[in-house]
Amino acid sequence: xxxxxxxxxxxxxxxxxxxxxxxxxxxxxxxxxxxxxxxxxxxxxxxxxxxxxxxxxxxxxxxxxxxxxxxxxxxxxxxxxxxxxxxxxxxxxxxxxxxxxxxxxxxxxxxxxxxxxxxxxxxxxxxxxxxxxxxxxxxxxxxxxxxxxxxxxxxxxxxxxxxxxxxxxxxxxxxxxxxxxxxxxxxxxxxxxxxxxxxxxxxxxxxxxxxxxxxxxxxxxxxxxxxxxxxxxxxxxxxxxxxxxxxxxxxxxxxxxxxxxxxxxxxxxxxxxxxxxxxxxxxxxxxxxxxxxxxxxxxxxxxx
Numbered sequence: 001x002x003x004x005x006x007x008x009x010x011x012x013x014x015x016x017x018x019x020x021x022x023x024x025x026x027x028x029x030x031x032x033x034x035x036x037x038x039x040x041x042x043x044x045x046x047x048x049x050x051x052x053x054x055x056x057x058x059x060x061x062x063x064x065x066x067x068x069x070x071x072x073x074x075x076x077x078x079x080x081x082x083x084x085x086x087x088x089x090x091x092x093x094x095x096x097x098x099x100x101x102x103x104x105x106x107x108x109x110x111x112x113x114x115x116x117x118x119x120x121x122x123x124x125x126x127x128x129x130x131x132x133x134x135x136x137x138x139x140x141x142x143x144x145x146x147x148x149x150x151x152x153x154x155x156x157x158x159x160x161x162x163x164x165x166x167x168x169x170x171x172x173x174x175x176x177x178x179x180x181x182x183x184x185x186x187x188x189x190x191x192x193x194x195x196x197x198x199x200x201x202x203x204x205x206x207x208x209x210x211x212x213x214x215x216x217x218x219x220x221x222x223x224x225x226x227x228x229x230x231x232x233x234x235x236x237x238x239x240x241x242x243x244x245x246x247x248x249x250x251x252x253x254x255x256x257x258x259x260x261x262x263x264x265x266x267x268x269x270x271x272x273x274x275x276x277x278x279x280x281x282x283x284x285x286x287x288x289x290x291x292x293x294x295x296x297x298x299x300x301x302x303x304x
Contacts, residue, residue, distance in 0.1 A: 026068060027057040028088045030254045033225040033234045038192040040228045045152040047168075047189060050226055050233070053258040055145035058088035061129075064208035065090040065098050067142075071209050072114035091142075091208075093236070094250040100212050101246045113211030128205050134162035134181035136205030137198050137220060138237050141253050155187070155194065166196055173199045179216055181205055187222075194224040198237075207251075214241045231257045 041049040062071035068087040090098030102110065116125035129135050135143050140159040147158040155166040166185040174184045179202035187196035198220035206213045218241040226233040235253040239245065256262075 026059050026088070027254070028068070028086070030058070030089065030093075030252055031227075031232055031234060033192075033227050033232065035193045035223075035225060036191050038189075038226070038228060040230050043150055047150055047155075048192060048226060049150070050230065051148055051150050053145055053147050054233075054255050055258055056141050057254045057256050059142070061135075061139050061142040061208045062210075064210045064212045065092055065100070067091055071117070072211070073118040073209075091251050091253060092249055093252040095247070101249050103244060103246055106213075106244045110211035110213060113206065113213070114209070117209055117211075127209060129161060132161070134205060135159065136181060136207070137164065137183050137185070137201065137222070138251055138253070139205060139207055140164065140182070141235055141255065142208070145258055166194070173197075176200065183220065192226045192228060194226070196222040196224070198222060213244070214239060215243050217241055217243050
């Protein structure tokens with residue numbers, strides 16, 4: 001158990017320190033993008049072309065309902081953006097309270113997880129992402145930048161914490177007995193909106209360091225609303241799980257494309273400009289050693 005606690009401390013301390021340097025990339029508002037026709041470029045198979053590097057714009061997963069506030073193991077003064085009224089809204093956009101509508105037993109369990117984030121006296125207290133486990137279908141959008149790739153019949157997300165494939169071929173979900181960290185995603189395009197149904201979630205990943213969670217019975221309905229200009233999208237996910245929550249609730253995460261003009265901040269924008277002979281800028285993500293399972297979590301693998 002001593003080794004477990006030391007390992008968790010080694011993982012979390014540098015990650016929390018990195019978060020303090022990311023304030024320049026954090027916005028305080030969520031843009032409104034309406035569902036409608038897609039007027040941008042399309043791929044040969046007809047999909048809207050949304051490929052590229054992206055990142056959320058309002059902070060990491062330290063705090064689910066106060067994205068720019070302190071994490072559960074940080075002092076009040078660690079807040080990045082002043083008083084609560086001046087910071088970004090809760091990631092919970094419905095209900096209007098901005099709080100997860102937990103059943104009482106579940107609220108107590110989430111609080112227990114948060115209270116033991118930096119003092120994991122039992123194995124279940126160790127935050128799964130700190131052990132390089134996949135972050136889950138929603139928290140993956142709160143953890144560094146990520147890449148979207150598209151292929152005929154698929155949309156693929158390449159996260160720092162793993163890979164997620166959205167099937168567009170109309171096929172059925174996997175058998176209910178098969179549970180996955182990122183769930184099983186089946187989707188389709190409706191104009192500028194990628195609509196995804198996520199089932200088969202093992203729900204081992206949490207929604208944030210503040211302890212929010214769902215059960216393996218959760219059903220997630222996602223909508224990715226892309227600005228036709230191709231530079232922004234808003235992620236919305238409706239979580240339904242009567243075994244944990246008193247009602248469905250909605251998570252909203254704003255995202256923007258990473259371009260040559262995006263400032264490097266070491267947190268959200270973890271890309272570099274590739275060296276090549278052509279004139280067009282090519283961006284690639286730094287190799288993250290956590291994914292390769294060959295070094296401390298969060299470090300970037302570079303040549304000596």
